[in-house]
Amino acid sequence: xxxxxxxxxxxxxxxxxxxxxxxxxxxxxxxxxxxxxxxxxxxxxxxxxxxxxxxxxxxxxxxxxxxxxxxxxxxxxxxxxxxxxxxxxxxxxxxxxxxxxxxxxxxxxxxxxxxxxxxxxxxxxxxxxxxxxxxxxxxxxxxxxxxxxxxxxxxxxxxxxxxxxxxxxxxxxxxxxxxxxxxxxxxxxxxxxxxxxxxxxxxxxxxxxxxxxxxxxxxxxxxxxxxxxxxxxxxxxxxxxxxxxxxxxxxxxxx
Amino acid sequence: xxxxxxxxxxxxxxxxxxxxxxxxxxxxxxxxxxxxxxxxxxxxxxxxxxxxxxxxxxxxxxxxxxxxxxxxxxxxxxxxxxxxxxxxxxxxxxxxxxxxxxxxxxxxxxxxxxxxxxxxxxxxxxxxxxxxxxxxxxxxxxxxxxxxxxxxxxxxxxxxxxxxxxxxxxxxxxxxxxxxxxxxxxxxxxxxxxxxxxxxxxxxxxxxxxxxxxxxxxxxxxxxxxxxxxxxxxxxxxxxxxxxxxxxxxxxxxxxxxxxxxxxxxxxxxxxxxxxxxxxxxxxxxxxxxxxxxxxxxxxxxxxxxxxxxxxxxxxxxxxxxxxxxxxxxxxxxxxxxxxxxxxxxxxxxxxxxxxxxxxxxxxxxxxxxxxxxxxxxxxxxxxxxxxxxxxxxxxxxxxxxxxxxxxxxxxxxxxxxxxxx
Numbered sequence: 001x002x003x004x005x006x007x008x009x010x011x012x013x014x015x016x017x018x019x020x021x022x023x024x025x026x027x028x029x030x031x032x033x034x035x036x037x038x039x040x041x042x043x044x045x046x047x048x049x050x051x052x053x054x055x056x057x058x059x060x061x062x063x064x065x066x067x068x069x070x071x072x073x074x075x076x077x078x079x080x081x082x083x084x085x086x087x088x089x090x091x092x093x094x095x096x097x098x099x100x101x102x103x104x105x106x107x108x109x110x111x112x113x114x115x116x117x118x119x120x121x122x123x124x125x126x127x128x129x130x131x132x133x134x135x136x137x138x139x140x141x142x143x144x145x146x147x148x149x150x151x152x153x154x155x156x157x158x159x160x161x162x163x164x165x166x167x168x169x170x171x172x173x174x175x176x177x178x179x180x181x182x183x184x185x186x187x188x189x190x191x192x193x194x195x196x197x198x199x200x201x202x203x204x205x206x207x208x209x210x211x212x213x214x215x216x217x218x219x220x221x222x223x224x225x226x227x228x229x230x231x232x233x234x235x236x237x238x239x240x241x242x243x244x245x246x247x248x249x250x251x252x253x254x255x
Numbered sequence: 256x257x258x259x260x261x262x263x264x265x266x267x268x269x270x271x272x273x274x275x276x277x278x279x280x281x282x283x284x285x286x287x288x289x290x291x292x293x294x295x296x297x298x299x300x301x302x303x304x305x306x307x308x309x310x311x312x313x314x315x316x317x318x319x320x321x322x323x324x325x326x327x328x329x330x331x332x333x334x335x336x337x338x339x340x341x342x343x344x345x346x347x348x349x350x351x352x353x354x355x356x357x358x359x360x361x362x363x364x365x366x367x368x369x370x371x372x373x374x375x376x377x378x379x380x381x382x383x384x385x386x387x388x389x390x391x392x393x394x395x396x397x398x399x400x401x402x403x404x405x406x407x408x409x410x411x412x413x414x415x416x417x418x419x420x421x422x423x424x425x426x427x428x429x430x431x432x433x434x435x436x437x438x439x440x441x442x443x444x445x446x447x448x449x450x451x452x453x454x455x456x457x458x459x460x461x462x463x464x465x466x467x468x469x470x471x472x473x474x475x476x477x478x479x480x481x482x483x484x485x486x487x488x489x490x491x492x493x494x495x496x497x498x499x500x501x502x503x504x505x506x507x508x509x510x511x512x513x514x515x516x517x518x519x520x521x522x523x524x525x526x527x528x529x530x531x532x533x534x535x536x537x538x539x540x541x542x543x544x545x546x547x548x549x550x551x552x553x554x555x556x557x558x559x560x561x562x563x564x565x566x567x568x569x570x571x572x573x574x575x576x577x578x579x580x581x582x583x584x585x586x587x588x589x590x591x592x593x594x595x596x597x598x599x600x601x602x603x604x605x606x607x608x609x610x611x612x613x614x615x616x617x618x619x620x621x622x623x624x625x626x627x628x629x630x631x632x633x634x635x636x637x638x639x640x641x642x643x644x645x646x647x648x649x650x651x652x653x654x655x656x657x658x659x660x661x662x663x664x665x666x667x668x669x670x671x672x673x674x675x676x677x
Contacts, residue, residue, distance in 0.1 A: 102611070104607040104608065104610075104611075105608055105610075105611040105612075106604050106607065106608040106618075106622055107608045107609075107611055107612055107614055107618045108611070109621070112618075112621055112622065126299070129299050130299050130300055130301050130302075131301070131302075132357045133356060133357060133358065134355065134356040134357050135356070136355070136356070142355060142356065144357070159293075159295070162285060162286050162293050163286060163291075163292055163293045164291065164292075164355065164357075165286050165289075165290070165291075166289055166290065166291050167291070167355060212352075215257075215261075216352050216353070216356065218261065219260065219261055219264055219349070219353075220353065220356070220358050222261055222264055222265050222268075223264055223268050223313070224302060224304065224310070226264070226265050226268035226269045226272070227268050227271075227272050227304050227310060227314060228272070228304035228305040228306045228308075229272055229273070229304075229306045229308075229513060230306075231513050231527070231528055232306040232307075232308075232511075232513070232528060232530065233305055233306050234305075234306050234307035235305065235307075236307075237303075237306075237307025238303055238304070238305050238306070238307045240307075241300070241303040241307060241309070242302065242303040250302070251356075251358070252302060
C-alpha cells in the first residue's frame, strides 16, 4: 500500500496529484503529515506543498473541466469530510485520464458521490443565509454566531457583503473559531481570543446590545407566533425545514 | 417604535396569515451603493412557522378594517375582532429593522379595504415608495392589488413592487357572488389585466431603452381557496391552466379553507382544513408547470376530482398502462418525466449520464429515483421486475398504497407472485 503524506491543504492535494503523475506512483491512501502512520504500508511518499506545482495542476484542470466542475472541487473540499481528499483525488485522476471530461457521468460512483457532497455543502451554505440572525450592538455592529456542519462561512460573505453593504457586520463560526468582519469597505478575517468572547450560547451580553435591540427581538418573536395557523400545526414539517440544530441561535426559537 | 407596535403587529399578522403566498423569487436585484438589500433570483426562506410554512416575507396587513363582508374572510366587516392600522412610517421602519437583522427577505403587504379601493391602494403604494426612494431599499416587495383600484395606481405600484397579486379566492363566479356579494370576477380580472399590460408594455420599452425602470419584475400571482365552495378539482385546474397560459402569471396558490367564520350558513362545515386535497392540487399544479402535463390529463369529466390516496402523476400512469414500461436508456425526456418516482432533476441526470453508458437499477437508485414506485413503469439495463404490463394496474395501486407497518419487512430477494385475491 502506497501512502502519500501531505499538509491537508487543497494546494497540498493538487501537489500530491502532480507528484503522482510525475513519479507514476498513485497513492492508496492520503494521510495527514502530523498523524501517526497507519499500521500496514509498503511505501510512504511525503508530499511538500508547492505553489508552482499546484498551480500547474489547477491550470490543467481548468482546460478540462467547466466552471461548474471546478466549483465541484473547491466546494466539496470545504465539506472537510474524512475521506473527501481521496475522493477528489480519484475524481481529478479520472478526469485527467479520460479523453473528455467525465463531470456529467453520474453513473460513475465517484462523480455521483461528489455531486451529492457538493449539494450538501451548498445546502449548508444556503441554511446559513436563511438562519443567520443579527443582533445589533451598541456601537452599530450587526453580530451573528453559528456553527455550520461544513466550513461554508467563506462562501456566504459575498452575499452578506452585497445585501448589507451599508451596515457593519460580524459573522462568527464558533465551531472553527474564526469569523469575518465587514467595516463598510472590506471584509477581514477575525478571531476572538477565548477570554474576550463577548457572547454566550450565541447571545450577546446585555451590556453590548443596542438600546432597541430587545424590542425588535420581541417584535420578531411575536410575529413568528402570530403568523402560524393553529389549525394546521405540523411540527414534523417544521423540524424538517428548520432542523433543531439551528434553534440554539434563532431569535424566534429562544425564550 | 414602542409597545403599541407590538400589539398592532400581533393583530395584523394574525389577520394576514391566511394568505399563503410567500415566494420571494423571480427577481434579481443587486444592491446599489449606499442602499440596503438585494433580491436573489430564487429567494430565501428565513424561518419556518410551526405549521411548517416558510416565512420569507414580513406578511402583514396595513389595516384589518374592511368595508366588505366576504363570508370566507376573517377580517369581514361583521366579525367582532380587534382592529388596528399601521402608519406608513411604522411599517417602513419595522420592515427595514427586520431586514437588517436578516429576519426577512422583504415585505408582503396587503390590506383590508377602507373607504374605497383607490384610497387603500394609494396607501399601499406609499409604503413601497417610501421604502424604495427614502430608504434605498432593494429587497423584495410584494403588494396586493386591491380589486377595483384604478389603473394609474396599479401602474405606480408596479414601479416599486417586485410582484403584484390579486386573489381570485373562489374559483367559480356563482360561488363568489354567493360568498362575497361585493365582488365579482370582473373586479378581480380587471386589475390582473392592468398588471399584465403594464408588464408587457414595460418589456417592450426595455427592448428600446435599456434604462427603463422595471415593472413588477417577478410577475403576478393569485390564490384560490379550496373547499369553501362546491367546485371540483377539474374546474380549479382548468382555471389555473387558463391563467398560466396568459403571460406574466407566475404562480397560483391553493389555500385549504380554514373555517374562520363557522357561524355563516353559506360555508361548508369542515372539521379540518382539506390539507390532503390542497397538497394534491399543488402536485397537479407542479405537473402542469414542470412536467408538461395538460389540465385535462390530470382531471377531466371521467375523473373530476383528484385521487386523495395517490398522487396525480401515479394516478395518470395507472390510467394509462399502455404508455409503459419506459426504457430509461432510450426514451425521450418527456416520457421519462412521466414515470412516477422520477422528478425533473433525476430525469435530467438520467439524460446526461446515459451518454456515458447504459444505466442499471443500482445507479438509478443512487441517483435518487424512487425505485419502489418507478420499478413498475420502467425497464433499464437489467431489471427483473414485473412491470405494469405483467401486473394489473389495480394490483400496482394496491401494492403502492399498502401501508407496510414495518413489523414484517419483506425480503427483497424473494420473488413474489401476484394473485388476484392477494
